[in-house]
Amino acid sequence: xxxxxxxxxxxxxxxxxxxxxxxxxxxxxxxxxxxxxxxxxxxxxxxxxxxxxxxxxxxxxxxxxxxxxxxxxxxxxxxxxxxxxxxxxxxxxxxxxxxxxxxxxxxxxxxxxxxxxxxxxxxxxxxxxxxxxxxxxxxxxxxxxxxxxxxxxxxxxxxxxxxxxxxxxxxxxxxxxxxxxxxxxxxxxxxxxxxxxxxxxxxxxxxxxxxxxxxxxxxxxxxxxxxxxxxxxxxxxxxxxxxxxxxxxxxxxxxxxxxxxxxxxxxxxxxxxxxxxxxxxxxxxxxxxxxxxxxxxxxxxxxxxxxxxxxxxxxxxxxxxxxxxxxxxxxxxxxxxxxxxxxxxxxxxxxxxxxxxxxxxxxxxxxxxxxxxxxxxxxxxxx
Numbered sequence: 001x002x003x004x005x006x007x008x009x010x011x012x013x014x015x016x017x018x019x020x021x022x023x024x025x026x027x028x029x030x031x032x033x034x035x036x037x038x039x040x041x042x043x044x045x046x047x048x049x050x051x052x053x054x055x056x057x058x059x060x061x062x063x064x065x066x067x068x069x070x071x072x073x074x075x076x077x078x079x080x081x082x083x084x085x086x087x088x089x090x091x092x093x094x095x096x097x098x099x100x101x102x103x104x105x106x107x108x109x110x111x112x113x114x115x116x117x118x119x120x121x122x123x124x125x126x127x128x129x130x131x132x133x134x135x136x137x138x139x140x141x142x143x144x145x146x147x148x149x150x151x152x153x154x155x156x157x158x159x160x161x162x163x164x165x166x167x168x169x170x171x172x173x174x175x176x177x178x179x180x181x182x183x184x185x186x187x188x189x190x191x192x193x194x195x196x197x198x199x200x201x202x203x204x205x206x207x208x209x210x211x212x213x214x215x216x217x218x219x220x221x222x223x224x225x226x227x228x229x230x231x232x233x234x235x236x237x238x239x240x241x242x243x244x245x246x247x248x249x250x251x252x253x254x255x256x257x258x259x260x261x262x263x264x265x266x267x268x269x270x271x272x273x274x275x276x277x278x279x280x281x282x283x284x285x286x287x288x289x290x291x292x293x294x295x296x297x298x299x300x301x302x303x304x305x306x307x308x309x310x311x312x313x314x315x316x317x318x319x320x321x322x323x324x325x326x327x328x329x330x331x332x333x334x335x336x337x338x339x340x341x342x343x344x345x346x347x348x349x350x351x352x353x354x355x356x357x358x359x360x361x362x363x364x365x366x367x368x369x370x371x372x373x374x375x376x377x378x379x380x381x382x383x
Contacts, residue, residue, distance in 0.1 A: 037162030043308025087157030
């Protein structure tokens with residue numbers, strides 16, 4: 001193939017795309033303004049919710065199902081090829097509810113999972129004690145407590161996954177340019193060119209995988225890509241041994257235990273622009289949430305906390321595909337809370353497009369939806 005491709009952005013989406021393209025014979029260069037895998041992807045907890053490609057109809061569920069199907073093979077290959085274990089573990093998930101509204105929402109979700117033939121079961125008192133004895137106090141003291149078990153939920157060690165992808169890319173001949181800022185992008189003769197290190201460069205294909213910063217970069221082309229940064233904060237605790245086996249989910253919040261006794265508690269959603277950092281009020285609310293469910297965490301060691309910026313689109317669908325009117329420019333961004341989970345599927349779809357192969361799943365819902373010109377003839381792309 002030997003088709004030259006530049007991937008701008010070295011998070012989970014960018015590294016996955018570069019690795020997949022290199023496996024198909026592309027000559028790939030990855031450029032990142034910081035160190036590889038140190039952005040939003042690194043900050044993620046690494047939760048992979050259940051999915052089933054075979055019975056999915058919603059576009060995002062199809063993409064999630066494709067990624068979920070690919071992940072075991074990817075993780076094993078990365079471990080074998082690089083010696084770095086991404087830590088993929090089928091640990092299962094418990095979904096908890098304690099108000100009538102939460103129970104109704106979960107009942108609807110379980111019906112949806114069952115339609116997709118995703119194994120899900122509401123637990124009895126004895127069954128929840130068998131799954132997670134540490135929840136006994138919450139179960140006894142909560143009048144409307146309800147719990148569902150989903151065995152096909154995975155966890156992944158995000159930093160290990162990114163480290164393995166970086167090594168795999170290097171082994172496949174991918175050129176990694178770290179601490180290299182793409183300062184501008186322009187269109188010349190219908191083709192995109194990017195500027196870095198003072199020079200304008202172009203390749204057969206350029207893929208923007210720059211997460212929350214994609215809109216800023218694309219603005220140089222008079223493209224309006226509506227991606228909003230949503231900050232999420234995570235708290236890390238340490239106990240002598242893991243208190244739970246499953247990932248505990250309640251609404252958008254979760255508690256996840258690693259085998260080494262580290263426990264992650266997340267997460268919130270807040271619009272703070274591009275400002276990173278944690279706040280005392282949010283971290284307290286996360287700790288209160290976790291200790292309400294698991295009182296033994298009250299004595300856990302506080303290790304650290306951090307935040308990440310999730311790229312959210314207004315319709316909830318990531319943008320994956322070519323930019324209209326620019327022959328060699330592609331976008332893979334806007335995955336919100338699911339960048340890690342959707343990285344294999346996104347990489348495969350981008351590689352399908354660049355290889356001119358039939359995509360593994362329909363891509364229409366992920367394409368940039370509108371393409372219009374204003375009075376000065378410039379092209380504006382919106383979602």
